[in-house]
Amino acid sequence: MKIQSFMSSQSTEVDFLVTSLNDTAIVQVSARFSVLEAVGFKQTCQSLIQANSHLKQMIIDFRQTTFMDSSGLGALVSNFKYAQSKGIALRLRNVTPQVMAVLKLTGLDQVFSLHLVDHSPIAEQQGLIYDREAGLRQLEQLPTTHPSVASWMKRLIDIVGSLTGLIITGVLFIPIAIAITIDDPGPIFFSQTRCGWMGKRFKIWKFRSMCVDAEAKKSLVENQAQGAFFKNKNDPRITKVGRFLRRTSLDELPQFWNILKGEMSLVGTRPPTPDEVERYEAPQWQRLDVKPGMTGEWQVNGRSTVLNFEDVIRLDLQYQKNWSLLYDLKLILKTVAILFNKNSGAV
Structure with a gap:
């Protein structure tokens, strides 16, 4: 089993941690997912798909992401369509409540294969609370994308x-x-x-x-x-x-x-x-x-x-x-x- 980790840098100033594991690639999204990060994210994922003909699955890790605006959402949708066209499954992992709120707003929570974040200490750091019956409950609502x-x-x-x-x-x-x-x-x-x-x-x-x-x-x-x-x-x-x-x-x-x-x-x-x-x-x-x-x-x-x-x-x-x-x-x-x-x- 071969594991490779490296920082993928494109024509933007944003780097994304990419981990390759056999036929799976994991891309970790930054804390803020706005227009600058969105451009780099799209380029990173599509370059990764083009460079690896054996790739079967791409996992997008949102454990650190506490803000996503329209550009981030657009890059995510674009990569999802591109991955589908290449026969590659794209899944979202460790989806924080902030990201989930955006996905629910647009109905994309019914489109993507996703798993919610399940680390209580991280949730506390991100201003969230954990409820045994309801799971993670969001304190911060939808993002303020503009004043x-x-x-x-x-x-x-x-x-x-x-x-x-x-x-x-x-x-x-x-x-x-x-x-x-x-x-x-x-x-x-x-x-x-x-x-x-x-x-x-x-x-x-x-x-x-x-x-x-x-x-x-x-x-x-x-x-x-x-x-x-x-x-x-x-x-x-x-x-x-x-x-x-x-x-x-x-x-x-x-x-x-x-x-x-x-x-x-x-x-x-x-x-x-x-x-x-x-x-x-x-x-x-x-x-x-x-x-x-x-x-x-x-x-x-x-x-x-x-x-x-x-x-x-x-x-x-x-x-x-x-x-x-x-x-x-x-x-x-x-x-x-x-x-x-x-x-x-x-x-």
């Missing part, structure tokens, strides 16, 4: 704003519903699965602005955007009433319900679809460190003209960098101002 996530004032503004928005939606519902039905008979509302904070999936709601079978016809429409999202300025699936709703952003009024439920915020990043997220590289997962917003940098900087995914990332990270309650207020005021600009709506 906006933990801001009770931002949440209060979201609640007040969403309640006000739902009242406006109720007033406008009947004329909008009649217009949609006359123009293109079918459902009044359109729902679609989107990815929110940390990649958690939720149903986003809008007034329907496309033909009933729009999703089935998506493959027939040219994607004019570059990168991991879809956009077509002259999408033939959009109805006449739908173009008006989009130009005035009235189609987005039902999203106030998503905000009230806490799935979205008044201001944040653009909520991506699951198929978009599947194409993300580890650093691009950073945009999921904040809640998606009904408006944001992408909205006030010409959302209908943003056709490059790198620009979307740039705007999202710009929002995260500049965020404050005052900054949110400025973006809301800018959004209200541009609603009267005929070229400001989505297409």
Whole structure:
């Protein structure tokens, strides 16, 4: 039985302890698993798989990890898919409650083969307590990936704003519903699965602005955007009433319900679809460190003209960098101002 241990270092400044045991490789994750560590982790695991044709199992050891954000989660998912494509089993070992909280949030605890941390002394050092009946119980809840996530004032503004928005939606519902039905008979509302904070999936709601079978016809429409999202300025699936709703952003009024439920915020990043997220590289997962917003940098900087995914990332990270309650207020005021600009709506 041959055991080999070494430090694997890639193009980043992060090193990972890798232990090889016959056809099994064990990769130990660092205490913090954020964007820098995520890039190095992905490179380490994939290089390890490429260099060892006899590898049958890869174990990811989380015994030291007390913080994992969206980038870490993205790197983990990417390695899981890559390992599967090579016929290699990827298992998570010594999963701490902090990591488990993230996995449960996204439903990945049902996807990965995993074992919880079972060392009581380590649990005590990490700020956890051990209960004989319940096992490890978490004192620290989900990670604060960005200050906006933990801001009770931002949440209060979201609640007040969403309640006000739902009242406006109720007033406008009947004329909008009649217009949609006359123009293109079918459902009044359109729902679609989107990815929110940390990649958690939720149903986003809008007034329907496309033909009933729009999703089935998506493959027939040219994607004019570059990168991991879809956009077509002259999408033939959009109805006449739908173009008006989009130009005035009235189609987005039902999203106030998503905000009230806490799935979205008044201001944040653009909520991506699951198929978009599947194409993300580890650093691009950073945009999921904040809640998606009904408006944001992408909205006030010409959302209908943003056709490059790198620009979307740039705007999202710009929002995260500049965020404050005052900054949110400025973006809301800018959004209200541009609603009267005929070229400001989505297409």
